[in-house]
Amino acid sequence: MRPAAPGEEAVFAPADDIPEWAPTRALGRAVLLTGLLLITGVLVGRVDLVVLAIPFAVGTAVALRRRPRERPRIALTVDDAYLAEGDEAAAVVTVGNPDVPAYDLVVVRTRIPRWVRVEEGDRPRLLTLPPGGVEEIELRGPANRWGRHPFGPALARAAACDGLMASRPGIAAARDVKVYPVTEPFDADEAMPRAAGLVGGHRSRRPGEGGELAGVRIFGPGDRLRRIDWRVSLRTERLHVAATLSDRDAEVVLLLDVLAEAGRSGGVGGSASVLDTTVRAAAAIAEHYLHRGDRVSMLEYGTSARRLRPATGRRQYLTVLEWLLDVEAQPSPYEPYDQVFGPHLLSSNALVVVLTPLVDGRSAEMVARLARSGRFVLAVDTLPPAAAPPRRTGWSDVAHRLWLLERDNTVGQLREHGVPVVRWAGAGSLDLVLRDVARLASAPKGVLR
Structure with a gap:
């Protein structure tokens, strides 16, 4: 089996217009701690508690000054080459950051087919993506059994604003990898029991145009000149032609x-x-x-x-x-x-x-x-x-x-x-x-x- 052209380029799924980010527990803890320190300091009249709350409030505000609007985009492509059992299957997971703020952390996980042995398996991959950045994760491994093996779905989830905001997961649909069976050596030399057509590779009992010699007979109307057997014709002083059996298909x-x-x-x-x-x-x-x-x-x-x-x-x-x-x-x-x-x-x-x-x-x-x-x-x-x-x-x-x-x-x-x-x-x-x-x-x- 010969490999075909490389797979098509990754096409990202369009992001929704609705904001896809939600606060994390870290943001909730920061807001809660800041509020407790401020309220307690005001109630008991302690300035040190108010001063202690200021770094938490400033740090949270600075981290949230540039909030992302779009979740990460992810695409999954597979190699469209003709693969036989034992050949190496390949898939590429492409993750992109379409937003202006950077992603502090992107967790990518892809479902691996049972019969494709990828060294890293389906363990999560960790990435950091700058604004407009794109990263590719290549998955390779031998395909050990015939069939349609689905790579994916692939999932990517990002964290930004120093871990205070987390996105909804971006999902890429599964793509099938076709693995064809290994053809065991087979060769049957015996003739077919009965052929049906007049063109093929099997010898029949019907005279006709073929490659199997059936005998020599006297030249008759309709016989082709290239079928003349000159040795027999010269010996008998009459034109003779080589008769053949037709080749029939089954x-x-x-x-x-x-x-x-x-x-x-x-x-x-x-x-x-x-x-x-x-x-x-x-x-x-x-x-x-x-x-x-x-x-x-x-x-x-x-x-x-x-x-x-x-x-x-x-x-x-x-x-x-x-x-x-x-x-x-x-x-x-x-x-x-x-x-x-x-x-x-x-x-x-x-x-x-x-x-x-x-x-x-x-x-x-x-x-x-x-x-x-x-x-x-x-x-x-x-x-x-x-x-x-x-x-x-x-x-x-x-x-x-x-x-x-x-x-x-x-x-x-x-x-x-x-x-x-x-x-x-x-x-x-x-x-x-x-x-x-x-x-x-x-x-x-x-x-x-």
Whole structure:
């Protein structure tokens, strides 16, 4: 991923016309002490108490001679570069003093995202701002997990008049930093089970313009001269042309099961949860097939039922990465909306890759329905080896082992129904399964008479 242009300049939020400053407790103590000394001195007739009150009164008056009118202005900007997991994210908090009096102290605090490791954390920063002064605070740290990570909101509160006046806080809205998933190496060398279009990178059984040699035949009307095989033509004394098979594209549907989350996410260098494995595997598979010229679409099996239409090219790859940033677990006791799997959305020729942990029984039923509909379905197991579903209070190790046995039975039943289930293991993990699916697709079908 290449970084884009630097982020836009900070734009300050306009200050209100109403005064935004209020007296502090220090001002109240100074006024109270001065008043007590003056009243006591007058009542008891002691001049020394009146003289003792004069410095407090003069000091307070001098400090308040130039009161500020506007609260500090603050803006938050983030770097708009394309970031992958492990790259350094950056944000800049800009604080300004639009008033004539100086700020004695400005306290700035910014909320830091959970998955961005900033060295100073979200501890308050202390500044002093002269009249018209501007200070910038730079926040940098590695982003350890994919997703949209909000920097902010940022807050700035100032004190002036020797600490006798304090402003209302200036607030800058949060800004999202986009961190894209790291695509694990993936390369499937096997052919697609069935291609749909006439242009693409897969070999078909239909003769046409392509790069796969199908044989040599006699020259006929409509054949191009560049296809003439001169060696065979000279030997047989008749024009022969090289026949080729057309290159066809395929549609790949990536179906993400987001009904349940299991395992603990440790970021890019730690353990992976179900969503981590699902998102990274989907990005890798989409990148591979889009690079080969195939159409890729995305579907979610969950309560929101999000969908990304099929398309090809680099723009679709960037759209897929943007779409994956919003993937989140959607547990629900209700049955997910199944009409997204209708024939108008899922082509009969498409290869449906279901990324599922098979933790919820509804997921296995969904995969079985897709297989019974006659589509080419491949289930990719995204459950980490050491992961388990969210345990209820009182769950024992025996109950956990029973759950594992039940899940193994579910996987076995899917395989008996003709649905291959394979654990995601990066490059080449789907080659053997795709070879079997392609062989089944090309096998002759029985016909009842």
